[in-house]
Amino acid sequence: xxxxxxxxxxxxxxxxxxxxxxxxxxxxxxxxxxxxxxxxxxxxxxxxxxxxxxxxxx
Amino acid sequence: xxxxxxxxxxxxxxxxxxxxxxxxxxxxxxxxxxxxxxxxxxxxxxxxxxxxxxxxxxxxxxxxxxxxxxxxxxxxxxxxxxxxxxxxxxxxxxxxxxxxxxxxxxxxxxxxxxxxxxxxxxxxxxxxxxxxxxxxxxxxxxx
Numbered sequence: 330x331x332x333x334x335x336x337x338x339x340x341x342x343x344x345x346x347x348x349x350x351x352x353x354x355x356x357x358x359x360x361x362x363x364x365x366x367x368x369x370x371x372x373x374x375x376x377x378x379x380x381x382x383x384x385x386x387x
Numbered sequence: 388x389x390x391x392x393x394x395x396x397x398x399x400x401x402x403x404x405x406x407x408x409x410x411x412x413x414x415x416x417x418x419x420x421x422x423x424x425x426x427x428x429x430x431x432x433x434x435x436x437x438x439x440x441x442x443x444x445x446x447x448x449x450x451x452x453x454x455x456x457x458x459x460x461x462x463x464x465x466x467x468x469x470x471x472x473x474x475x476x477x478x479x480x481x482x483x484x485x486x487x488x489x490x491x492x493x494x495x496x497x498x499x500x501x502x503x504x505x506x507x508x509x510x511x512x513x514x515x516x517x518x519x520x521x522x523x524x525x526x527x528x529x530x
Contacts, residue, residue, distance in 0.1 A: 347431075
Protein backbone atom coordinates (compact mmCIF):
# COMPACT_ATOMS: atom_id res chain seq x y z
CA UNK A 330 0.00 0.00 0.00
CA UNK A 331 2.18 2.81 -1.26
CA UNK A 332 -0.48 5.14 -2.64
CA UNK A 333 -0.28 8.49 -0.90
CA UNK A 334 -3.86 9.27 -1.90
CA UNK A 335 -5.22 6.04 -0.37
CA UNK A 336 -3.35 6.74 2.86
CA UNK A 337 -4.65 10.31 2.92
CA UNK A 338 -8.21 9.09 2.43
CA UNK A 339 -7.88 6.37 5.10
CA UNK A 340 -6.45 8.84 7.58
CA UNK A 341 -9.14 11.42 6.80
CA UNK A 342 -11.98 8.93 7.14
CA UNK A 343 -10.78 7.50 10.45
CA UNK A 344 -10.00 10.82 12.12
CA UNK A 345 -13.24 12.36 10.86
CA UNK A 346 -15.25 9.41 12.14
CA UNK A 347 -13.86 9.75 15.66
CA UNK A 348 -14.32 13.53 15.72
CA UNK A 349 -17.88 13.30 14.40
CA UNK A 350 -18.88 10.60 16.88
CA UNK A 351 -17.45 12.68 19.72
CA UNK A 352 -19.20 15.86 18.63
CA UNK A 353 -22.63 14.65 17.51
CA UNK A 354 -25.12 12.24 19.02
CA UNK A 355 -27.48 11.43 16.18
CA UNK A 356 -26.14 8.89 13.66
CA UNK A 357 -27.32 10.95 10.70
CA UNK A 358 -25.60 14.09 12.02
CA UNK A 359 -22.49 12.07 12.79
CA UNK A 360 -22.36 10.73 9.24
CA UNK A 361 -22.90 14.17 7.73
CA UNK A 362 -20.20 15.79 9.88
CA UNK A 363 -17.77 12.92 9.24
CA UNK A 364 -18.29 13.22 5.48
CA UNK A 365 -17.77 16.99 5.56
CA UNK A 366 -14.61 16.70 7.63
CA UNK A 367 -13.19 13.87 5.55
CA UNK A 368 -13.77 15.84 2.35
CA UNK A 369 -12.14 18.84 3.99
CA UNK A 370 -9.10 16.80 5.01
CA UNK A 371 -8.69 15.29 1.55
CA UNK A 372 -9.37 18.56 -0.26
CA UNK A 373 -6.94 20.50 1.89
CA UNK A 374 -4.32 17.76 1.53
CA UNK A 375 -4.59 17.85 -2.26
CA UNK A 376 -4.51 21.65 -2.28
CA UNK A 377 -1.48 21.78 0.01
CA UNK A 378 0.27 19.17 -2.14
CA UNK A 379 -0.43 21.19 -5.26
CA UNK A 380 0.86 24.42 -3.63
CA UNK A 381 4.02 22.62 -2.52
CA UNK A 382 4.86 21.91 -6.15
CA UNK A 383 6.09 25.50 -6.23
CA UNK A 384 8.58 24.79 -3.42
CA UNK A 385 11.00 22.07 -4.50
CA UNK A 386 13.33 20.58 -1.90
CA UNK A 387 16.49 22.03 -3.36
CA UNK B 388 -22.98 24.18 53.47
CA UNK B 389 -21.97 21.21 55.55
CA UNK B 390 -21.18 17.97 53.80
CA UNK B 391 -22.08 14.85 55.71
CA UNK B 392 -19.68 11.93 55.98
CA UNK B 393 -22.02 9.80 53.88
CA UNK B 394 -22.08 12.41 51.10
CA UNK B 395 -18.30 12.73 51.21
CA UNK B 396 -17.97 8.96 50.95
CA UNK B 397 -20.26 8.91 47.92
CA UNK B 398 -18.23 11.63 46.23
CA UNK B 399 -14.96 9.82 46.86
CA UNK B 400 -16.46 6.58 45.57
CA UNK B 401 -17.70 8.36 42.46
CA UNK B 402 -14.27 9.80 41.81
CA UNK B 403 -12.81 6.36 42.21
CA UNK B 404 -15.30 4.96 39.73
CA UNK B 405 -14.53 7.71 37.26
CA UNK B 406 -10.83 6.99 37.63
CA UNK B 407 -11.44 3.30 37.00
CA UNK B 408 -13.57 4.21 34.01
CA UNK B 409 -10.77 6.36 32.61
CA UNK B 410 -8.27 3.55 33.15
CA UNK B 411 -10.57 1.12 31.33
CA UNK B 412 -11.03 3.68 28.54
CA UNK B 413 -7.26 3.98 28.24
CA UNK B 414 -6.66 0.24 28.26
CA UNK B 415 -9.39 -0.60 25.76
CA UNK B 416 -10.38 2.23 23.41
CA UNK B 417 -14.14 2.77 23.67
CA UNK B 418 -14.51 0.87 26.95
CA UNK B 419 -15.40 4.09 28.80
CA UNK B 420 -18.41 4.56 26.55
CA UNK B 421 -19.37 0.89 26.52
CA UNK B 422 -19.40 0.81 30.33
CA UNK B 423 -21.78 3.79 30.28
CA UNK B 424 -24.06 1.96 27.84
CA UNK B 425 -23.16 4.14 24.88
CA UNK B 426 -22.82 1.06 22.74
CA UNK B 427 -22.69 2.59 19.26
CA UNK B 428 -20.07 5.17 20.20
CA UNK B 429 -18.03 2.63 22.14
CA UNK B 430 -18.04 0.09 19.33
CA UNK B 431 -16.99 2.72 16.78
CA UNK B 432 -14.04 3.76 18.96
CA UNK B 433 -13.21 0.13 19.70
CA UNK B 434 -13.02 -0.52 15.98
CA UNK B 435 -11.49 2.63 14.53
CA UNK B 436 -8.67 3.31 17.00
CA UNK B 437 -7.07 -0.17 17.08
CA UNK B 438 -7.47 -0.42 13.28
CA UNK B 439 -5.73 2.93 12.91
CA UNK B 440 -2.89 1.80 15.18
CA UNK B 441 -2.66 -1.52 13.33
CA UNK B 442 -2.52 0.26 9.98
CA UNK B 443 0.34 2.32 11.33
CA UNK B 444 2.18 -0.90 12.16
CA UNK B 445 1.47 -2.30 8.69
CA UNK B 446 2.88 0.91 7.23
CA UNK B 447 6.12 0.16 9.11
CA UNK B 448 5.66 2.80 11.76
CA UNK B 449 7.68 2.49 14.95
CA UNK B 450 7.10 2.37 18.68
CA UNK B 451 9.09 5.35 19.93
CA UNK B 452 11.09 5.06 23.12
CA UNK B 453 10.38 7.73 25.72
CA UNK B 454 14.06 8.47 26.16
CA UNK B 455 16.82 6.86 24.20
CA UNK B 456 20.07 8.10 22.71
CA UNK B 457 18.47 7.96 19.29
CA UNK B 458 15.52 10.11 20.33
CA UNK B 459 16.77 13.16 22.16
CA UNK B 460 14.05 15.37 20.76
CA UNK B 461 11.16 16.43 22.99
CA UNK B 462 8.89 15.92 20.00
CA UNK B 463 9.91 12.27 19.84
CA UNK B 464 9.18 11.90 23.55
CA UNK B 465 5.77 13.46 22.92
CA UNK B 466 5.14 11.00 20.11
CA UNK B 467 6.18 8.14 22.40
CA UNK B 468 3.69 9.27 25.06
CA UNK B 469 0.95 9.71 22.48
CA UNK B 470 1.46 6.17 21.17
CA UNK B 471 1.15 4.79 24.69
CA UNK B 472 -2.21 6.55 25.06
CA UNK B 473 -3.86 4.00 22.78
CA UNK B 474 -3.61 1.40 25.57
CA UNK B 475 -3.85 -2.31 24.87
CA UNK B 476 -2.81 -2.20 21.20
CA UNK B 477 0.43 -0.50 22.24
CA UNK B 478 0.98 -2.90 25.15
CA UNK B 479 0.43 -5.97 22.94
CA UNK B 480 2.71 -4.63 20.23
CA UNK B 481 5.44 -3.88 22.74
CA UNK B 482 5.09 -7.31 24.41
CA UNK B 483 5.17 -9.12 21.08
CA UNK B 484 8.23 -7.21 19.98
CA UNK B 485 6.49 -5.48 17.09
CA UNK B 486 6.74 -1.90 15.93
CA UNK B 487 10.44 -1.95 15.13
CA UNK B 488 9.77 0.40 12.24
CA UNK B 489 11.87 0.86 9.13
CA UNK B 490 12.83 4.52 8.74
CA UNK B 491 13.89 4.00 5.13
CA UNK B 492 10.48 2.61 4.14
CA UNK B 493 8.38 4.86 1.90
CA UNK B 494 5.45 4.56 4.31
CA UNK B 495 7.42 4.99 7.56
CA UNK B 496 6.28 8.57 8.22
CA UNK B 497 2.68 7.69 7.48
CA UNK B 498 2.95 4.70 9.79
CA UNK B 499 4.06 6.50 12.89
CA UNK B 500 1.62 9.35 12.26
CA UNK B 501 -1.26 6.83 12.19
CA UNK B 502 -0.03 5.33 15.48
CA UNK B 503 0.51 8.67 17.23
CA UNK B 504 -2.83 10.07 16.08
CA UNK B 505 -4.64 6.91 17.25
CA UNK B 506 -3.23 7.57 20.73
CA UNK B 507 -4.13 11.25 20.67
CA UNK B 508 -7.67 10.45 19.54
CA UNK B 509 -7.97 7.98 22.41
CA UNK B 510 -7.07 10.83 24.79
CA UNK B 511 -10.09 12.75 23.46
CA UNK B 512 -12.25 9.65 23.79
CA UNK B 513 -11.14 9.17 27.42
CA UNK B 514 -11.93 12.82 28.21
CA UNK B 515 -15.36 12.47 26.58
CA UNK B 516 -16.14 9.37 28.66
CA UNK B 517 -14.99 11.22 31.79
CA UNK B 518 -17.19 14.22 31.01
CA UNK B 519 -20.22 11.97 30.57
CA UNK B 520 -19.43 10.14 33.81
CA UNK B 521 -19.13 13.41 35.73
CA UNK B 522 -22.37 14.74 34.26
CA UNK B 523 -20.60 17.53 32.39
CA UNK B 524 -21.90 16.21 29.10
CA UNK B 525 -25.35 14.78 28.60
CA UNK B 526 -25.35 11.24 27.29
CA UNK B 527 -28.14 11.28 24.73
CA UNK B 528 -27.83 7.64 23.81
CA UNK B 529 -29.87 5.11 25.74
CA UNK B 530 -28.90 1.95 23.93
